[in-house]
Amino acid sequence: MLVSLYLDHLKVERGLSEHTIVAYEADLTRLVSHLQSSKRTIEDAEIEHIASFFVALAKEGLAARSQARILSAVRGLYRFANREGAMKRDPSALIARPRLGRPLPKVLSMEEVDALLNAPDDSKIGIRDRAMLYVMYAAGLRVTELISLELNALELRGGYLSAFGKGKKRRIIPLGEIAITHLEDYLSEVRPGWAKPGVAEVFLTSRGKGMTRQAFWKRVKFYARDAAIMKNVSPHVLRHSFATHLLMGGADLRSVQAMLGHADIVTTQVYTHVASDALEDVHARYHPRG
Numbered sequence: 001m002l003v004s005l006y007l008d009h010l011k012v013e014r015g016l017s018e019h020t021i022v023a024y025e026a027d028l029t030r031l032v033s034h035l036q037s038s039k040r041t042i043e044d045a046e047i048e049h050i051a052s053f054f055v056a057l058a059k060e061g062l063a064a065r066s067q068a069r070i071l072s073a074v075r076g077l078y079r080f081a082n083r084e085g086a087m088k089r090d091p092s093a094l095i096a097r098p099r100l101g102r103p104l105p106k107v108l109s110m111e112e113v114d115a116l117l118n119a120p121d122d123s124k125i126g127i128r129d130r131a132m133l134y135v136m137y138a139a140g141l142r143v144t145e146l147i148s149l150e151l152n153a154l155e156l157r158g159g160y161l162s163a164f165g166k167g168k169k170r171r172i173i174p175l176g177e178i179a180i181t182h183l184e185d186y187l188s189e190v191r192p193g194w195a196k197p198g199v200a201e202v203f204l205t206s207r208g209k210g211m212t213r214q215a216f217w218k219r220v221k222f223y224a225r226d227a228a229i230m231k232n233v234s235p236h237v238l239r240h241s242f243a244t245h246l247l248m249g250g251a252d253l254r255s256v257q258a259m260l261g262h263a264d265i266v267t268t269q270v271y272t273h274v275a276s277d278a279l280e281d282v283h284a285r286y287h288p289r290g
Helices: 002-012 016-035 047-059 064-084 110-117 123-138 143-147 177-189 213-226 233-246 252-259 265-287
Strands: 160-164 170-174
Touching: 002 064, 002 110, 002 123, 016 047, 016 064, 047 064, 047 252, 047 265, 110 123, 110 233, 123 143, 123 160, 123 177, 123 233, 143 233, 160 252, 170 252, 177 233, 213 233, 233 252, 233 265, 252 265
Parallel strands: none
Antiparallel strands: 160 170
16 A cells, blocks of 8 residues: 555656656565565564565675665655655665675684684683683674773673673673683683783783783684684674674574674674575585475
8 A cells, every 4th residue: 555655656746757667666566575475564664674675685686776776766665654654764764775896794604613612722821712712702792892891891690791882882792601601711710810900801911911902813813724714714703703693593683783783783784695695505505405
């Protein structure tokens, strides 16, 4: 009903050509069909449903220019619905306009992540590094957030930590039992012997100072080589992998946005493309009829 009203508006009030009206109708019909597969309508769709529609278009191989045209039609429909009082929100407003050549984040497979996390040995430095790798992957932290993490930001009994991202905005992130176990091992067995009075950072060097970005970057590179991972691995790749693996496991886009600390869901949206590609690869490799 809403689509029909919008098309009438385009024809009568805006005087668009019949060819343009037919194209808009085809584009919006595709959206309606996609939403129906999720038991949603134009009126009750959320941003993740609109985002998944454009992911599906990209997977079909639709050119970025054609995706941009469809996005214009979808945005026009929701703006019309808002003006007419049929809706009070616009789930398409934050959808990124498709751009040619936009690079996708590099991610590790789950097997590669396991190999990386298990690469450190049982020395004091290895215990620290294992804790850092687990916390970074479990919480999806930026490297600056990891090395600046302070003891008062940990709430291990509750199973979470507080991270302070861009703009000093605080967010709460769950950790998971395995990451907590390795973090507790470091805090009880290693840090007390290294820490100097008044040092608040969680992760320290053997000299009792806070870790630097460069030092941790080198440790990640070292363990990637040790684990025979052929990809170019950096601390940020672990963050990308965290987001992608959450989406592969069924997490919703809004939750991943909150955990990553993205101000704009458009930034998070790119991971849906990566997750789709990863799932396709898993299906092709492991499904008996893939």
